[in-house]
Amino acid sequence: xxxxxxxxxxxxxxxxxxxxxxxxxxxxxxxxxxxxxxxxxxxxxxxxxxxxxxxxxxxxxxxxxxxxxxxxxxxxxxxxxxxxxxxxxxxxxxxxxxxxxxxxxxxxxxxxxxxxxxxxxxxxxxxxxxxxxxxxxxxxxxxxxxxxxxxxxxxxxxxxxxxxxxxxxxxxxxxxxxxxxxxxxxxxxxxxxxxxxxxxxxxxxxxxxxxxxxxxxxxxxxxxxxxxxxxxxxxxxxxxxxxxxxxxxxxxxxxxxxxxxxxxxxxxxxxxxxxxxxxxxxxxxxxxxxxxxxxxxxxxxxxxxxxxxxxxxxxxxxxxxxxxxxxxxxxxxxxxxxxxxxx
Ligand SMILES: NC(=O)c1ccc[n+]([C@@H]2O[C@H](COP(=O)([O-])OP(=O)(O)OC[C@H]3O[C@@H](n4cnc5c(N)ncnc54)[C@H](OP(=O)(O)O)[C@@H]3O)[C@@H](O)[C@H]2O)c1
Numbered sequence: 001x002x003x004x005x006x007x008x009x010x011x012x013x014x015x016x017x018x019x020x021x022x023x024x025x026x027x028x029x030x031x032x033x034x035x036x037x038x039x040x041x042x043x044x045x046x047x048x049x050x051x052x053x054x055x056x057x058x059x060x061x062x063x064x065x066x067x068x069x070x071x072x073x074x075x076x077x078x079x080x081x082x083x084x085x086x087x088x089x090x091x092x093x094x095x096x097x098x099x100x101x102x103x104x105x106x107x108x109x110x111x112x113x114x115x116x117x118x119x120x121x122x123x124x125x126x127x128x129x130x131x132x133x134x135x136x137x138x139x140x141x142x143x144x145x146x147x148x149x150x151x152x153x154x155x156x157x158x159x160x161x162x163x164x165x166x167x168x169x170x171x172x173x174x175x176x177x178x179x180x181x182x183x184x185x186x187x188x189x190x191x192x193x194x195x196x197x198x199x200x201x202x203x204x205x206x207x208x209x210x211x212x213x214x215x216x217x218x219x220x221x222x223x224x225x226x227x228x229x230x231x232x233x234x235x236x237x238x239x240x241x242x243x244x245x246x247x248x249x250x251x252x253x254x255x256x257x258x259x260x261x262x263x264x265x266x267x268x269x270x271x272x273x274x275x276x277x278x279x280x281x282x283x284x285x286x287x288x289x290x291x292x293x294x295x296x297x298x299x300x301x302x303x304x305x306x307x308x309x310x311x312x313x314x315x316x317x318x319x320x321x322x323x324x325x326x327x328x329x330x331x332x333x334x335x336x337x338x339x340x341x342x343x
Contacts, residue, residue, distance in 0.1 A: 004072045004308050005028065005029050005030050005072070006029070006030045006031075006032060006070055006071045006072055007024055007029045007030070007031055007032070007071055007072060007073050007074070007075060007304055008031075008032040008034055008054070008067055008068050008071040008073070008074040008075070009021055009024070009031050009032065009033060009034060009074070009075050009077060010034045010035060010056065010064075010067065010074060010075070010076045010077065010078050010084065010088050011034075011035050011076060011077035011078025011079070011084070012031065012033035012034060012035050012041060012044060012077065013033070013035055013037065013040040013041060013043070013044045014035070014077050014078060014079075014167070014169055015167040015169065015256075015257070015293055016077045016102055016132070016167070016169070016293050016296055016297070017035070017077035017078070018044065018264070019264065019293060019294050019296065019297035020075055020077055020102075020296075020297045020300055020301060021033065021044065021048070021051075022263075022264070022297065023297035023298055023300075023301040024075075024301055024304075025048060027301055027305065029301070029304075029305075030051075030052075031051055032051070032052045032053075032054055032067065032070075032071055033045055033051050033052065033053050033054065034053075034054045034055065034056045034064075034067035035055065035056070035078060036055065036056070036057050036058075036078075037055070038053065038055040041053040041054075041055060054066055054067040055067075058078075058083060058084050058087035058088065059087075061087065061090065061091060061094075064087060064088060064090075064091035065091055065094060065095065067091070068091050068092065068094075068095040068097060069095070071095070071097060072097060072098075072308055073097050073098045073099070073100065073304045073307060073308060074088065074091070074092050074095075074097060074098075074099050074100070075100045075101070075102075075300050075301075075304060076088045076099065076100070076101035076102070076103075077101070077102055077300075079102075079103060079104075079105070079169045079172065079173045080105060080108070080169075080172050080173050080176040081101060081103035081105050081108035081109075081112075081129075081173070082105060082107065082108045082111075082176050082180065083176075085101060085103060085108050085111065085112055085129070086111070086112075086115065086116075088101070089112065089116055089120075089127060092125065092127070093116075093119060093120065093123055093125055096123065096125060097125070098125060098126040098127070098128075098304070098307045098308070099125070099126070099127045099128070100126075100128045100131045100300050100303050100304055100307070101128070101129050101130070101131065101132075101300075102130070102131060102132035102136075102296050102300055103129050103130050103132075103135070103173075103223070104130065104132065104133075104134040104135060104170070104173055104222065104223050105173050105176060105177050105223070106177060106186055106193075106221065106222070106223055106225060106226055107177060107180045107181070108129075108176075109129045109130045109135060109223050109226040109227065110193065110226050112127065112129040112317055113129070113226070113230060113317050116316075116317050117316055117317045118316075120315070120316040120317050121315060121316030121317075122316075124315050124316075125315065125316070126307045126312060126315055126316070126318070126323065127316065127317040127318070128303055128307070128317075128318060128319070128320065128323050129226075129227075129317065129319070130223045130226065130227050130319060130320070131299055131300045131303045131320055132296035132299055132300060133270075133292040133293075133295055133296045133299065134222045134223045134224070134292075135222065135223030135224055135226065135227045135319070135320075136227065136296075136299050136300075136303075136319070136320040137272055137287060137295075137299060137320075137337075138157040138222070138223075138224035138227070138228065138239070138272060138274060139224060139227035139228050139319045139320045139321040139322075139326075140320050140321055140324070140326045140329055140330050141157070141272060141274035141285040141286070141287055141326075141330070142155045142157065142224070142228050142232060142234075142274050142276060142285070142321060143231075143232065143320075143321030143322075143326035144285045144326045144327045144330060144339075144341055145274050145275070145276045145283045145284055145285035145341065145343075146232060146276055146283065147283060147343055149276070149278055149283070150233065151232075151233040151234065151278065152232070152233075152234045152276045152277060152278040153234070153235070153236065153277050153278055153279070154234065154235075154236040154237075154238070154275075154276070154277045155224075155228050155232070155234045155236070155237045155238070155274065155275075155276050156238050156239075156240070156273075156274070156275040156276075156277075157222070157224045157228075157237070157238070157239045157240070157272065157273075157274050158205045158207065158216055158239075158240040158272070158273040158274075158275070159216075159220075159222070159239070159240065159241045159242060159245065159270065159272055160205070160207045160211050160214060160216075160242050160270065160271035160272070160273065161241070161242050161244075161245035161268060161269075161270050161292065162244075162245075162267075162268055162269045162270070163244065163245060163248050163267075163268050164245035164246070164248040164249045164268070164292075165248060165254065165255050165256055165257045165258070165266065165268065166248075166249055166254050166256070166257075167256055167257065167293065168256070170249075171254070174249075181195060182195075184196065184197055185197065185198070185200065185219060185221065186221045186225070187219055187221055187225070187238070188221070188225035188228075188229060188236070188237040188238070189235070189236055190235055190236075191229070191235040193225060193226075198219075200217050200218060200219045200220060201217070201218045201219070202215050202216070202217055202218070202243060203215070203216060203218050203240075204216070205240055205273070207271055207273050208271075208273065208284075208286055208340070211271050214242055214243075214244075215242070215243040216240035216241055216242055216243060217240065217241050217243055217246050218238065218240055219238065219239075219240075220239060220240060220241035220246060221239055222239045222241075224237060224239050225237045225239065226319075227319035227320065227321065228319075228321070230318070230319050230322060231318065231319060231321060231322035232321070234276075257291070257293060263294065264294065265290055265291040265294040266290075266291050266293075266294075267290075268290065268291050268292065269288070269289070269290050269291075270287075270288065270289055270290070270291075270292055270295075271286065271287070271288045272286065272287045272288075273286050274286070283341075283342065283343050284340075284341070284342040285339070285340070285341045285342075286339070286340045286341075286342075287330070287337045287338065287339050287340075288337070288338045289336055289337045289338065295336050295337065298333050298335075298336045299320070299333070302329060302332055302333060303320065303323070303324065303329075306323075306324055306329070307323075311324065311325070312324065313325065327341070
């Protein structure tokens, strides 16, 4: 019997998966722990006083079906999503339950829209890719900044991270993405994604106080180039990354994030500045918070909660901004994000 409080987490013992499991418990859900390593699942289950453990492999659809049996939704935290996305979405469609993932890979997110839009819509099943810091938050901010605008000329998403100590999963995702695009760069321009080989410029981005102007890498393309134009009529979507954070990420010996508080969050802080331009007018939405991995958990779990309580605006494959009431969604996360909207 399906319980609306039971949520399967695939990749449960990964860095982000652990935050998602903790957030589900915090909000009264019952997580079912899944992933490919039974021992690590059992250790995680024991650390929470005992939770259901269901080992599963993306190469074994029956094991995924067992993992999702009785769950009301599944959150996929196992990346690279180029490998895990399609098999777990297939399993969610077989089970007839909503699917949410935290994919940051541009190509994997584009694949989710291209491969599953028709089937998910026909099945009436919600599939929300990139429901996390990259891809999800920028889209919610862009949608909020748009307000009553139905079109805009440009969306700019600037990431002001104090540092970026990446997880193994982030590095693996970056490697897969680089290989998929043959070492070329990607950008969203003229209403579509295109490859290019131009050097990425360093420019100064006018982050609002207290951060203030900082150097960023232009064209440091993140998942927002898939999520934002999936539902907003904006031909130019550009993303920027603080130079210091990009340097951290590419360091040959990049250290992993270190927990410094009781929630396991690192000391990393972020400011995401989204600027939307239409004609001569500008609108802005800015979010600040702590730890890009940790904040992905309330983003993903808020999405699950809204889907399971019918607070959605569409069905099928949809990004955060299309699936949910974006300003309301962001306000609901006030314990995790500070929000400023300037119209
Ligand atoms: N969009 C965003 O803002 C955002 C935020 C957070 C995370 N992410 C993405 O989420 C993914 C995980 O990140 P993380 O920080 O949690 O990294 P992590 O700590 O390295 O965890 C990765 C998890 O994925 C599992 N995994 C990898 N390949 C798998 C496969 N083929 N089958 C089953 N499980 C597999 C790993 O299991 P094993 O240990 O057994 O390999 C582990 O549980 C990455 O792709 C990352 O980019 C995105």
